[in-house]
Amino acid sequence: MTPIEVFMTWVAAILTLMVLSFLWKENKFYRIAEHVGVGAAAGHGTLTAINSIQTSCLNPLLKGQLLLVIPLILGVMVFLRLSKNYGWMSRYPMMFMTGTGIGVMLGAIMEGQIIGLLKVTVADIFVDNTFLAVSALIVLIGFITTLSYFIFTKEHTGGLGISARIGRVFIMASFSCNWSAEMIYYLGLIVSAFMFLINVWIKQSILGI
Amino acid sequence: MSDFLSKLDRIDRRWLYAFTIILVIIPIVSPLGLPVKVSKPTRDFYNVISSLPEGSVVVYEEGSISGQYDVTRAACLATFKLIFSYPVKFIAFCDSADGPVLLKDMLSMVDPESYGKEYGEDYVIFGLAPGGETATASFATDIRKTYSTDLYGTPIDEIPLMSEINSAENVDLIIQVFVGCYNCDWVVRQWVVPYNTKYLGITSECCTPMIAAYYPASCKAYLPGTIGATEMEILARLPGEGATVSDAKNLGLIPMILFIILGNIAYFRKRFGKEEEK
Numbered sequence: 244m245t246p247i248e249v250f251m252t253w254v255a256a257i258l259t260l261m262v263l264s265f266l267w268k269e270n271k272f273y274r275i276a277e278h279v280g281v282g283a284a285a286g287h288g289t290l291t292a293i294n295s296i297q298t299s300c301l302n303p304l305l306k307g308q309l310l311l312v313i314p315l316i317l318g319v320m321v322f323l324r325l326s327k328n329y330g331w332m333s334r335y336p337m338m339f340m341t342g343t344g345i346g347v348m349l350g351a352i353m354e355g356q357i358i359g360l361l362k363v364t365v366a367d368i369f370v371d372n373t374f375l376a377v378s379a380l381i382v383l384i385g386f387i388t389t390l391s392y393f394i395f396t397k398e399h400t401g402g403l404g405i406s407a408r409i410g411r412v413f414i415m416a417s418f419s420c421n422w423s424a425e426m427i428y429y430l431g432l433i434v435s436a437f438m439f440l441i442n443v444w445i446k447q448s449i450l451g452i
Numbered sequence: 453m454s455d456f457l458s459k460l461d462r463i464d465r466r467w468l469y470a471f472t473i474i475l476v477i478i479p480i481v482s483p484l485g486l487p488v489k490v491s492k493p494t495r496d497f498y499n500v501i502s503s504l505p506e507g508s509v510v511v512y513e514e515g516s517i518s519g520q521y522d523v524t525r526a527a528c529l530a531t532f533k534l535i536f537s538y539p540v541k542f543i544a545f546c547d548s549a550d551g552p553v554l555l556k557d558m559l560s561m562v563d564p565e566s567y568g569k570e571y572g573e574d575y576v577i578f579g580l581a582p583g584g585e586t587a588t589a590s591f592a593t594d595i596r597k598t599y600s601t602d603l604y605g606t607p608i609d610e611i612p613l614m615s616e617i618n619s620a621e622n623v624d625l626i627i628q629v630f631v632g633c634y635n636c637d638w639v640v641r642q643w644v645v646p647y648n649t650k651y652l653g654i655t656s657e658c659c660t661p662m663i664a665a666y667y668p669a670s671c672k673a674y675l676p677g678t679i680g681a682t683e684m685e686i687l688a689r690l691p692g693e694g695a696t697v698s699d700a701k702n703l704g705l706i707p708m709i710l711f712i713i714l715g716n717i718a719y720f721r722k723r724f725g726k727e728e729e730k
């Protein structure tokens with residue numbers, strides 16, 4: 244490791260330990276590390292954004308792509324929100340961004356996220372593989388009963404009540420699946436932090452292994 | 453027993469942290485090599501890449517962030533190693549601000565040149581395309597309108613690899629790394645539905661339920677965080693960091709599962725005990 248790498252490893256290790264100190268209790272060291280993290284992320288994000296504006300807008304604009312002046316002006320208008328008198332003008336770029344976003348998204352929602360998935364589910368019920376067919380049937384039942392849980396225009400009694408109750412079981416199963424995935428994810432972050440501390444900081448930087 | 457359970461109900465949460473940390477550290481210091489079964493999504497992931505015809509174009513969309521880099525890195529590294537071992541073209545772009553830094557870091561670890569790949573001829577990296585799904589759609593529709601230069605400032609028309617590639621129609625496979633759990637919808641809506649492009653996903657464990665819904669219809673396969681990375685390393689015989697992380701995770705989960713079970717026993721015992729008293 245070069246001296247600068249050793250120095251940066253020490254900085255990272257100390258910041259990691261400061262963050263981990265939160266496990267003991269809330270403290271000033273944790274707060275400092277948290278603020279450093281937020282500040283660094285904000286600084287890096289700003290620089291990347293400026294660089295992106297330069298490469299995707301300013302440079303081509305200077306080379307003669309004059310139409311790019313329109314998104315540039317719209318981008319500047321977003322910051323007028325900070326002005327009391329001209330704040331209303333920031334609504335126009337917001338309108339463009341929202342409209343474009345929704346327009347881009349809507350086109351394929353039905354095909355990609357509803358019809359496509361339903362088609363596959365229904366088709367799988369009729370395949371030769373019993374396991375696949377039963378799984379697909381469970382998914383279909385889960386889909387219909389979960390949807391029925393969200394019908395609020397009719398009281399959940401009788402057939403709809405039974406369906407909604409089954410739907411609630413599927414929703415809870417889904418929540419538990421998401422929660423366990425979340426738990427494994429956070430554990431992964433802890434593992435990574437300790438891998439860095441042991442393999443990089445202690446072994447490489449301190450012991451020179 | 454009752455006394456033990458009531459004590460358990462009041463146990464300091466720091467004991468749980470301590471047990472977890474101890475169990476996590478053991479495999480990091482001394483790898484255990486616990487058995488891992490390769491799942492079908494990982495096997496499919498491997499098969500899709502290894503069956504790509506020579507000269508295929510692979511687009512890689514980097515959407516990870518530095519805070520979640522540790523979770524996705526092992527899977528990305530295993531994927532890069534696999535891709536670069538085949539005669540395919542590789543085009544990477546970023547939809548997150550941290551993407552370019554992470555991408556450069558990972559490529560420096562893999563070293564495409566050691567696989568005989570040449571920058572500009574066999575692989576190219578583009579920087580940040582801000583705008584989320586709009587950027588994904590823009591890249592699929594017209595790469596030249598999304599980027600005028602690569603990450604290092606070379607004009608796109610001067611990059612040999614890009615001479616005949618300008619949209620999703622020229623792409624055979626897209627691999628997306630995402631940590632915003634619903635970002636997999638972007639590729640499904642902007643690449644799979646309009647262009648029928650093959651789609652592979654790499655994500656963190658917590659976003660896996662979202663992409664699993666698209667498998668295998670819209671998403672041909674996916675790697676769920678370090679678990680997927682470990683399986684991939686075993687399947688493709690690529691040594692990496694995934695195995696150690698998985699060992700540590702497996703052990704680290706033990707106290708959590710134990711405390712969930714004991715906590716529930718304590719809770720129900722307390723609840724039913726009160727009802728009996730009434």
